[in-house]
Amino acid sequence: MIEVRNVWKRYDDKTVLEKVSLNVERNEFITIVGASGCGKTTFLRMLLGEVEPCEGSIFVEGEPLIPEPHADRGVVFQRYSVFPHLTVLENVLLGLDLANARWLGRTFGRRRTQNVERAREMLKRVSLERTAGNYPSELSGGMQQRLALAQTLVKAPRILLLDEPFGALDPGYRTDMHELLLDLFGELDLTVFMITHDIAEGFSLGSRLLVFDKPRVDPHNPDLYGATITFDLPVGHHRRLDSIVDTMNVKPGQE
Amino acid sequence: MRLINRRPGGLGILASAAIPFALALILYVIASSIRLAENPDDKLLPDLSTIGAAIERVAFEPDRRTGDYIFWTDTGASLQRLVTGVFLAALVGLAVGVPNGLVPWFGAFWSPAIRALSMIPPLAVLPILFIVFGVGELAKVMLILLGTAPFLMRDIEQRVRELPREQLIKAQTLDATSWQVALRVVLPQVLPRLIDGVRLSLGSAWLFLIAAEAIASTDGLGYRIFLVRRYLAMDVILPYVAWITFLAFLFDFGLRRLNRRCFPWYGA
Ligand SMILES: Nc1ncnc2c1ncn2[C@@H]1O[C@H](COP(=O)(O)OP(=O)(O)O)[C@@H](O)[C@H]1O
Ligand SMILES: [Mg+2]
Numbered sequence: 001m002i003e004v005r006n007v008w009k010r011y012d013d014k015t016v017l018e019k020v021s022l023n024v025e026r027n028e029f030i031t032i033v034g035a036s037g038c039g040k041t042t043f044l045r046m047l048l049g050e051v052e053p054c055e056g057s058i059f060v061e062g063e064p065l066i067p068e069p070h071a072d073r074g075v076v077f078q079r080y081s082v083f084p085h086l087t088v089l090e091n092v093l094l095g096l097d098l099a100n101a102r103w104l105g106r107t108f109g110r111r112r113t114q115n116v117e118r119a120r121e122m123l124k125r126v127s128l129e130r131t132a133g134n135y136p137s138e139l140s141g142g143m144q145q146r147l148a149l150a151q152t153l154v155k156a157p158r159i160l161l162l163d164e165p166f167g168a169l170d171p172g173y174r175t176d177m178h179e180l181l182l183d184l185f186g187e188l189d190l191t192v193f194m195i196t197h198d199i200a201e202g203f204s205l206g207s208r209l210l211v212f213d214k215p216r217v218d219p220h221n222p223d224l225y226g227a228t229i230t231f232d233l234p235v236g237h238h239r240r241l242d243s244i245v246d247t248m249n250v251k252p253g254q255e
Numbered sequence: 256m257r258l259i260n261r262r263p264g265g266l267g268i269l270a271s272a273a274i275p276f277a278l279a280l281i282l283y284v285i286a287s288s289i290r291l292a293e294n295p296d297d298k299l300l301p302d303l304s305t306i307g308a309a310i311e312r313v314a315f316e317p318d319r320r321t322g323d324y325i326f327w328t329d330t331g332a333s334l335q336r337l338v339t340g341v342f343l344a345a346l347v348g349l350a351v352g353v354p355n356g357l358v359p360w361f362g363a364f365w366s367p368a369i370r371a372l373s374m375i376p377p378l379a380v381l382p383i384l385f386i387v388f389g390v391g392e393l394a395k396v397m398l399i400l401l402g403t404a405p406f407l408m409r410d411i412e413q414r415v416r417e418l419p420r421e422q423l424i425k426a427q428t429l430d431a432t433s434w435q436v437a438l439r440v441v442l443p444q445v446l447p448r449l450i451d452g453v454r455l456s457l458g459s460a461w462l463f464l465i466a467a468e469a470i471a472s473t474d475g476l477g478y479r480i481f482l483v484r485r486y487l488a489m490d491v492i493l494p495y496v497a498w499i500t501f502l503a504f505l506f507d508f509g510l511r512r513l514n515r516r517c518f519p520w521y522g523a
Contacts, residue, residue, distance in 0.1 A: 050424055069427035080419035083426075085443045085520050094439065095429035102432070105439040135520040148425075155429055 001026040001191060002047070002159070007056035008226070009042055015226035016042050020056070022210070022229060026158075029185055029192045031202040031235075034212030038227040040195045043212070044161050047193060048073055060159075071095075074157035078164040081148035082136045088147055089132040092119040095155045122154045126180060142166075142173045146180065153184060162194040166201070174198075178205055202235075209233045301490040309490035313479075325479065330498070333464060333476040336392065340399025341460050345453055347404045349445070352411025357441055358433070366412065373405030378466055385471060395467040402463040403456040410452040414445050447518040454510050461503055 004022040008015070016039040024030060034040050045051040046058060049068045058065040060072075069075070082091050096115040097106045107115055123129045126146040128139075136144050145165050152160065166174045182205065185192060196202050202209050211231035218224040263271055287300035301309075314326035351369065354361040381398055388394040418441065426440045468477030476499055483491045514521060 048424065048428070069424050071428060071430035073428060075425060075428050077421045077425075080421035081425055083422060083440060083444075085518070094426075098429055098431050098435050098439070103434070105431075105435045137520060151425075152428065157428070 001061055003059040005056050005059070007046065007053040007058065009039065009046070009051070010054050010226070014223040017228065018226035019228050022232075024191060026191055027189065028208055029206040030194065030208050030210060031206035032193065032195045032210045032212060033197070033199055033202040034227065036197070038212050038214065040212050041163055044075075044163050044193060044195060047159070048075055048161055071155050072157055073159045073161060074152035074155060075161045076145065076148040076152055076163070076165045078167050081165075082144055082151060084136050087133050087135055088123065088128055088139070089116070089119055091136065091147055091151050092122050092154050095151060099155075119154060122150045125184070126150045142169045142177060145169065145177065149181070149184070153188065156188070158189065158191060160190050160192045162192065164195050164197060167197060174201070181205070204235075206235055209235045298487040298489055301493075305490045306494055309488070310494050313491060325474075326498075329474055329476050329479050329495075330502075332472075332474045333468065334502070336395045336467075336475070337399065337460055337464050340396045340464070341403060341453060341457065343396065343400050344404040344407055344456070344460075345449055347400070348407025348411050348452065349442075349449060351408045353415055353437055353441055353445060355408065356412040356415025357437055362412070369405060369408050369412075373409060375401075377402035377463060381467065381470065390471040395464065395472070398463045398467045399460050403460050406456050406459075407449070407452050410455075411445055411449060414448040414452075415441055418444060447514045447521040450510050450514045454507050457503060457506055461499065465499075 002022070002024040004020055004024075007017060007020040009017040020043065032040050032043070042051060046053055047065070049066055049070060052067060060066075066072075075081075083094065086094060093115055096118060097112075100107045100111055100115065106112075120129060120132065123132055126149060128143060128146055128150065131139060131143065136147065139147065148165070166177050169177065178201070184190070192206070194206065196205075209231070210229050211233075212227045213230040214225055214227045215230055216225040283300065284303065287302050290297045290300050291302060310326070314324060317323060318325050351365065355365050355369070356362065377398060380401065381394075384394045384397050384401070388397055422440060423436060426436045431439065464475075465477030465480070468475035469481040472478040476495055480492050480495050
């Protein structure tokens with residue numbers, strides 16, 4: 001479904017990514033790990049269409065990737081993913097209203113009632129129906145991320161891009177979020193890319209784990225070479241944390 | 256308890272805020288009585304009863320020549336100019352600042368010109384304004400507009416640029432057009448910042464208003480102060496200055512309340 005062909009990214013003299021190639025099938029759940037600053041976010045932003053590769057190209061279902069953010073690719077960032085000036089309900093409603101009202105950006109009357117209905121269902125799905133009237137600043141970090149998920153998924157994107165979405169949450173809460181994410185993944189027709197700095201999360205959550213690293217390092221000029229995908233492992237769906245520990249003991253490459 | 260951990264309570268806050276004002280008043284009364292004791296005709300520091308009589312005369316008795324209550328007509332004329340000028344400046348600030356910050360091509364085109372415009376000292380072009388727009392209301396409003404709009408345009412542009420990129424990306428993944436991003440994401444978040452910007456520029460707006468009125472006008476608070484200066488009428492000047500200060504405070508207070516009322520999410 002998604003094909004990344006020999007993609008490079010340089011900023012001035014700094015090579016961030018080199019020779020990245022990847023084929024992803026529909027409904028894969030890809031987790032991405034790698035050292036901080038090695039270019040994971042850059043890769044995700046390329047899939048998003050926000051950053052253009054210097055070389056190589058990306059195809060989605062055989063077509064070249066639309067070079068700007070688009071509704072077929074939803075995204076949740078670590079922070080700033082929800083709109084602080086909109087209530088919880090309005091945050092979810094926004095995507096629906098934008099599609100129906102090109103110039104006003106908001107709907108009225110029956111249309112609005114329908115959209116509110118759909119938004120409320122989505123909120124119920126992420127257990128936020130009781131805070132529908134609150135502003136995001138009144139929510140905890142985890143609730144804000146659930147809202148960000150709801151806001152994105154109500155548009156039914158085919159590709160979901162997650163950049164360390166649970167990085168700022170405490171571990172107990174993260175497990176709940178994993179459950180929710182996997183449930184949603186099971187229900188919806190999604191292909192997921194998720195960056196995480198939590199290796200356990202990388203192993204347990206996805207169906208396929210990508211490790212970004214620099215295969216070559218010039219000690220005198222660390223910016224000379226970029227990172228690429230050094231490991232590409234199929235991993236199982238593990239819904240329980242205890243099984244993660246076992247997976248952790250498996251050496252990369254051994255599967 | 257350490258000094259840095261002691262905080263004034265409700266009454267304490269009120270009292271400590273009032274004390275400097277009370278002190279200033281007491282000092283004034285003392286200084287005034289000393290001067291008046293030396294020379295009963297002294298006009299520099301009139302005593303409170305003289306000031307009271309002057310207020311009575313300008314605010315509560317019709318003017319002998321025109322029949323107006325000049326204090327209130329002055330206030331009305333000045334406020335009308337000030338509010339019109341600042342309101343237009345806010346509109347221009349939004350209409351230019353938002354596209355400037357959001358649309359790269361727009362910004363590339365206008366930003367340098369606006370930066371140059373904001374370097375022009377508005378008072379230096381006041382004569383030009385009088386020549387072009389005549390000495391009527393328009394020139395005064397234009398001076399306030401010219402004096403405050405460049406700051407607001409640049410301030411809003413900056414606020415738009417400060418919005419997290421993530422938000423703009425997110426909106427696009429919700430299929431927002433550029434117009435929708437401006438209307439639903441940028442504009443509502445910039446409005447409270449605009450009001451803060453207006454609060455900041457009100458000081459210079461008053462400056463330009465009074466300058467314009469002092470130079471060419473037939474009414475207005477600034478006009479009156481500069482008119483009665485010829486007779487050393489401190490008994491009129493002082494209450495006028497106090498009144499202008501109070502109005503300025505009221506505007507600031509009102510705008511702050513408006514921000515909190517209309518944008519409860521702001522600053523949270
Ligand atoms: N716009 C940019 N200009 C210059 N360098 C950039 C830019 N964006 C990212 N980088 C560099 O690319 C590298 C990878 O960044 P990033 O993709 O955010 O890493 P990660 O998400 O893996 O921590 C970093 O060293 C960063 O400095
Ligand atoms: Mg990152």
